[in-house]
Amino acid sequence: MTEESHMPDDTTAGRGQLNRRNLLRIGALAGAGTFVGLPLLGACSVDDGSGSDSGADAGSGQKVIGNGITEKKQLAPFDFNGPAGEKPNLPKRIAWANTSDAEFFLQITSAIESAAKSRGLEFTTAIANDDSAKNVEQIETFLQRGIAALCIQPLDANAQAPLMKRAIEAGAAVLSLVTPPSTSQVVADQYKVGNAQGLAAAKYITEKLGGQANVVYFNTDTIEVLKARHQGALDGLKTAGPGMKIVSDIQPPAITQDGGFKAMNTIMQANPDVNVIVGGDTYCLGALSALQAAGKARPEMYLSGIDGDEQALAEIRKGGAYKASFAFAYPLMGYAWGQFAADWLEGKPIPQVMQFNAIELNSAATIDKYQADMKAVTETWKNSAEYFTMLGSIRYQDREQFINYAA
Structure with missing residues (x-):
């Protein structure tokens, strides 16, 4: 498994960026419509037979969290100032289970690392090169090491879903692009x-x-x-x-x-x-x-x-x-994931859904604005409503409210 681990230090915190490489570009991902009545992805809904009970100890320090929220529901706008709760006792580490070295995935990688370093978190990642078995193996390795947050995108939803639920049960935030089960799910209509x-x-x-x-x-x-x-x-x-x-x-x-x-x-x-x-x-x-x-x-x-x-x-x-x-504002999404991972460790709420808007870039002027915003994600993050809407709220102590449907 190829894995990169990046430890924060005083000289790189807040400005760590991966060097760009000449990549094979793919582009086809983002989520389903949030409230448009699309069919649920039943294959992605995890049922371990535990029912809907929450709060019981599953052994090994894990919490039995049931099946989460399995039906679509209206979610209120996310409140950044919501009250904090119990803090998890987890490693200060965020993992990104990347599946490809495509350009927009590299942008996500750089942004997660930047946010993680700015908040004093270790950042680790691995690339599966579109190999589902390798992807699962890499996620298993992350879980064995211990993480506070798992960032993930769809490759094989059926294979990923049980691992994602295991991460949630262990107390980690699961920050996903499209795929349930997840603590915070990024989607687009x-x-x-x-x-x-x-x-x-x-x-x-x-x-x-x-x-x-x-x-x-x-x-x-x-x-x-x-x-x-x-x-x-x-x-x-x-x-x-x-x-x-x-x-x-x-x-x-x-x-x-x-x-x-x-x-x-x-x-x-x-x-x-x-x-x-x-x-x-x-x-x-x-x-x-x-x-x-x-x-x-x-x-x-x-x-x-x-x-x-x-x-x-x-x-x-x-x-x-x-x-x-x-x-789609992929760098901004990655930066948000890094920030939310740190918030999760502090017991703070994070949104259950981040809904992206697709921005039409059809001229030099529209491209200039978009690129400037994506290069300055630290500033764009403070006024991100143009690029996505954040909905719902979830904290470590009420993680049994994870979303278990394609939002």
Whole structure:
């Protein structure tokens, strides 16, 4: 297992940042809609047969916490000034079970580490390289060492869920991107995200392409919660009218730029006149490379992605075929996780749900603002309502109220 451990010290506290590397970029993750009535991810709901009783000692210092909150409910706005309660006796260590060395995961890593160091916490991480078995092994190692908080994103929800519940029972905060069970779950209204992307593409089609478009949509339906994004995008695209034709709606063979490149090469053989491509940034950047290699990339085309990938933003700045990316504030999320881990150790409340807004980046001006905010997360954190809404409240002493559904 490859693991990095970063201990805080007087010279690095508050300013530790990992060096950026030249990474293979993927982009396809974030959560399901918070209150839009989406089906529950039943496979992610943990039932150990203990019922709903809480407060009993499970042995080894763990608390029997039941099944948590298993049905969707309205959550009140989070109050940063809520009263503190019992403090856990846990190592001052936060772990990030990273699954990929993709760019936006690296941004999350840097931000968690920065916040952890600013609050005097040890930061440890490991990358599973999209290997579910390795991911589970790495999480097991974190739990054996002892942690105050586990940061995690979806790779294999069925395999991860029991480990996540074990962490909660042991007293740790589980800070998750999408996947339950979790103490604090980061989500986005995926239908709304996809619909915004589809509507923006439809607007371009009607205003710049005379209502005529051969469209490729790259989906990621193997991630259950992203099916809502898929439907939202299709509904948005349909508003362009009858001249809009979806010639291909597929998931590439891998969530990588190479996957998008290969898929686009195949699509072009049957549909050489594609002029609109919509999907995640990773797929769309690969598709752009395929168009360029074939000599088919033209400025009047419309490509848009999701995730705010740095390479996508660079393409948008050029004013060519890549027109927009819908970004999530991943660095701000990572910074929040580090802060919440420290608050948890102090017995303070943290939000049960962090709901992200996707920000459309379609010009140099919008990109400049977004990038400035993400580089200054310490300051942006103080006024983060533009990027996400925090809901609900949970502390160490009432951790049996963990969320056990896809929020």
